[in-house]
Amino acid sequence: MSADALATALSAGAVWSVAAVVAQVVVFHFVRVEHRARALALLFAFAAFATLWTCLLLEIDRWRAVYGLVVVAGSFVLYMPFYYTVAASQSVQLVIEIRAAAHGLSREQIRRRYPVKETLAGRLETLAWAGYIVEMDGRFVLTTKGSLVARPFRLVKVFWRLGPGG
Amino acid sequence: MKGLLLAAASSLLCVVAITVLFRVVEVRRRAVAMLRVFLATIPIYLVAYALTPADLWLLSGWLVEPRAFLCAAFGLFVHAALFFGGWLQVYNLAERGFSLRILIDIDESAARALSREEEEACYGGGRGISWMLDKRIDGLVSIGLVEEREGRLVATDKGARTARVFGGLRAFLQIDTPQ
Numbered sequence: 001m002s003a004d005a006l007a008t009a010l011s012a013g014a015v016w017s018v019a020a021v022v023a024q025v026v027v028f029h030f031v032r033v034e035h036r037a038r039a040l041a042l043l044f045a046f047a048a049f050a051t052l053w054t055c056l057l058l059e060i061d062r063w064r065a066v067y068g069l070v071v072v073a074g075s076f077v078l079y080m081p082f083y084y085t086v087a088a089s090q091s092v093q094l095v096i097e098i099r100a101a102a103h104g105l106s107r108e109q110i111r112r113r114y115p116v117k118e119t120l121a122g123r124l125e126t127l128a129w130a131g132y133i134v135e136m137d138g139r140f141v142l143t144t145k146g147s148l149v150a151r152p153f154r155l156v157k158v159f160w161r162l163g164p165g166g
Numbered sequence: 167m168k169g170l171l172l173a174a175a176s177s178l179l180c181v182v183a184i185t186v187l188f189r190v191v192e193v194r195r196r197a198v199a200m201l202r203v204f205l206a207t208i209p210i211y212l213v214a215y216a217l218t219p220a221d222l223w224l225l226s227g228w229l230v231e232p233r234a235f236l237c238a239a240f241g242l243f244v245h246a247a248l249f250f251g252g253w254l255q256v257y258n259l260a261e262r263g264f265s266l267r268i269l270i271d272i273d274e275s276a277a278r279a280l281s282r283e284e285e286e287a288c289y290g291g292g293r294g295i296s297w298m299l300d301k302r303i304d305g306l307v308s309i310g311l312v313e314e315r316e317g318r319l320v321a322t323d324k325g326a327r328t329a330r331v332f333g334g335l336r337a338f339l340q341i342d343t344p345q
Contacts, residue, residue: 006236028339063229067240070170074243077251081258085332087341091302092332095311095321099329104320107303116295117286123265124282132269139279142272150269156260157270160188162196164291165261165270 009064012054013071016047020072021079040083044076090114167229168215168222169241176211177248180204184253200257204249211245212238264298 020043033039051072055065085092097113098105105113124140127133132146142150157165183203193199215238220230231237259266271288272280280288289295303319306312311325321329336342 006231006233006240010236010240025339032340070244071240074247074251077247077255081251081255086335087339091306092328094302095306095325096329096333096336098306098312098319099321099326099333104315104318106318107300110303110319111296111299114299116299119264120268120286120289120295121282123268124285127265127268132265133272136279139277139281140272140285141279142269146269147273149266150273153260153263153266154270154273156256160185160196160257160260162188162257162261164293165263165267 005060005064006067008058009051009055009060009068010071012051012058012060013047013068013075016050016054017044017072017075017079019050020044020047020075024083036087040080041076044072044079047075048072167225167237168218168220168231169237169239170244171222172211172214172218173241173244173248176207176214176245177252179210180207180245180249181253183207196261197254197257200249200254204246204253207245208242211242215241267298 024040024043027033027039027043028036048069051068052065055068060068094110097110101109124133127146128135128140131143132149133140134143156162180203183206184200187193187199187203188196215234220234221227267290268285271285271291272278274291275284275288286295290297290301303312306325307314307319310322311328312319313322314320
């Protein structure tokens with residue numbers, strides 16, 4: 001076994017992960033992508049295949065090639081929360097809007113900009129579309145998929161003594 | 167393999183310590199507390215790596231890495247990924263997830279079913295949907311990004327810097343921010 005096999009596999013994973021992030025930034029800058037999350041996942045999936053291909057090409061043993069894949073997977077789970085903070089965080093959006101307003105915003109103005117009832121209605125629709133809830137006689141009930149998500153998190157909230165959240 | 171195993175053990179130690187902390191002490195800024203616990207496990211990981219043999223008394227020869235430094239760095243990366251991409255995200259979802267809160271509200275309701283109007287009233291364990299926005303605004307005030315002056319919310323210097331950075335990134339990535 002070559003002492004450099006691990007270094008090569010890890011480098012391949014790191015280089016292809018950086019390539020995935022750079023490609024995402026470039027693509028999102030120049031093209032209006034509709035399914036951003038899917039595009040990002042695809043880019044990292046490509047990085048994983050590319051890492052595997054690089055390791056095979058350089059005759060790295062399978063075990064070290066898996067290490068390279070772990071680097072890509074780790075980069076993905078580290079990058080996704082950062083990306084979602086930039087792209088989807090309501091708190092980030094609020095700070096940007098408050099700063100953009102010449103004299104700041106009152107709570108009432110913020111409430112008008114973020115009509116929470118409409119937001120809730122939209123989210124219920126999304127949850128139903130994604131198969132987490134179904135509407136029965138005008139009320140929403142959890143599907144099996146919804147229960148599988150809600151129950152473990154209820155336990156986490158109890159176990160860590162968290163507040164109501166949301 | 168040693169790095170991976172020690173990373174898994176450190177991550178387990180980290181979540182056990184977080185659980186004990188949350189159950190024993192009333193923590194106000196939980197994410198910061200979690201980060202401190204994670205940082206405290208890093209020297210423990212490094213000491214454990216330095217003091218244990220390369221085969222951890224059980225690994226086969228082909229699983230032993232000849233380059234200890236690289237293997238240790240790889241383990242540290244995995245430990246960080248498990249924390250920032252795993253435990254911290256579980257906490258963020260449980261504490262801030264909007265969709266998750268809706269699912270839990272439905273699950274906690276007596277009939278395990280809620281209409282839209284009932285969810286508006288019950289959201290957040292009975293706090294009501296308006297609380298969701300107030301919670302976010304109060305969160306921004308508590309971390310010093312925004313301050314309230316004569317009934318208006320204005321960005322602090324720290325908030326203005328944050329807005330510039332994230333606003334710039336959003337604009338570059340063509341993510342719309344309504345003005």
